[in-house]
Amino acid sequence: MDKSVRFRTRLENGIANVKILIFHPMETGYRKDKKTNEIVPKHFIHTVNVFQNDDLVMVIHWSRSVSKNPYLNLKIRDCNLGDLIRVSWEDNFDESGFGEVKLE
Amino acid sequence: MQLNKDRRSFIEKVGSLIGLLSLSYLGKISKISLAANNLNSTWDSAAYNKTDFSEALAAIGANRVTPTDKINLKTPEIAENGAIVPLEITWELEATERIFVFAEKNPQPLVSDFIVSPKIEPLIATRIKMGESALVHVVALAAGSFYSTSKEVKVTIGGCGEE
Numbered sequence: 319m320d321k322s323v324r325f326r327t328r329l330e331n332g333i334a335n336v337k338i339l340i341f342h343p344m345e346t347g348y349r350k351d352k353k354t355n356e357i358v359p360k361h362f363i364h365t366v367n368v369f370q371n372d373d374l375v376m377v378i379h380w381s382r383s384v385s386k387n388p389y390l391n392l393k394i395r396d397c398n399l400g401d402l403i404r405v406s407w408e409d410n411f412d413e414s415g416f417g418e419v420k421l422e
Numbered sequence: 423m424q425l426n427k428d429r430r431s432f433i434e435k436v437g438s439l440i441g442l443l444s445l446s447y448l449g450k451i452s453k454i455s456l457a458a459n460n461l462n463s464t465w466d467s468a469a470y471n472k473t474d475f476s477e478a479l480a481a482i483g484a485n486r487v488t489p490t491d492k493i494n495l496k497t498p499e500i501a502e503n504g505a506i507v508p509l510e511i512t513w514e515l516e517a518t519e520r521i522f523v524f525a526e527k528n529p530q531p532l533v534s535d536f537i538v539s540p541k542i543e544p545l546i547a548t549r550i551k552m553g554e555s556a557l558v559h560v561v562a563l564a565a566g567s568f569y570s571t572s573k574e575v576k577v578t579i580g581g582c583g584e585e
Binding site: 333344346348349364365370373374375376377378379380381382383384385386388389390391392393394395396 | 463464465466470505506507510525528529530532533534535536537538539540541542543545546547548549550551552581582
C-alpha cells in the first residue's frame, strides 16, 4: 500500500459512502512549465478499480480532462462493518497505486 | 499495525494484478457488459482520442441517444476555474451498466466513463477540467440503450493549459 490514495468513508444502513482522493498531477500535455517554458508531457490516470473486499464493484476510466488530484465519491450497497474498500489505479506512464480502508 | 494473512495475500494479489492490467478482475464486470453491448471495457483509446463530440459518441457505440430526465447532472452554472469543475451525477434508469461524461468543447470531449456493478448506488461525483464554456453531457448505457442529459457550464478561466 502506498500513500497515493486517501479515503473518507461513512457506513449507514448498509450503504458505504466512499470519498476518494488520489494524489496525481493529471497533466494534460497542454500546459507549459513556467520555468523552462517547455510543454509538460501528458501524464494521467486512465483506470481506477474499486473493490469491496475481493469483489470489483466499479471500474473507472479517466482522461487527462480529470482534475489534478482526482476526487471521486461513490456509494456501495450491502456493506458491513469491517469490510475493506480497496482502490487501485494505473496511469499512462505505467505507474500504479493502491489504497484500502476498513469500514468502521 | 497488524498485517493479517488475508490482507497480505490480497496486497500480493493486487501487485500481480496490476502487472496483468487487472484483466482477470476486470473480466468479472467486462464480460457482462461485453456480452450485452459489445463495448470494450479497457481504456478505449479510439473514443478518448476523438476530437469531435459526435465522433466520440459514435466511437462508444452511441449512434442513437435518447434525452431523459432520469439522469440528473448537478454542476455549477458558472465555474470560475476550469481546472476544477465539480460534477454530481445521479440516475433512476433501470439496469444502468455504464456512465460516460463528455465536455463538448474540450480538445478530446470524452472525459470519463464509469462501469457500474449492481452494488453501486446511483450516484457518482467527480471533478473535471474544462477548456472553455460548453455543454457537459452525461450519457448512460442502460439495458442496451443510450440515454443522455446535458447542462451548460460557463467557464471563466479555462483549465486545460493550467494545473
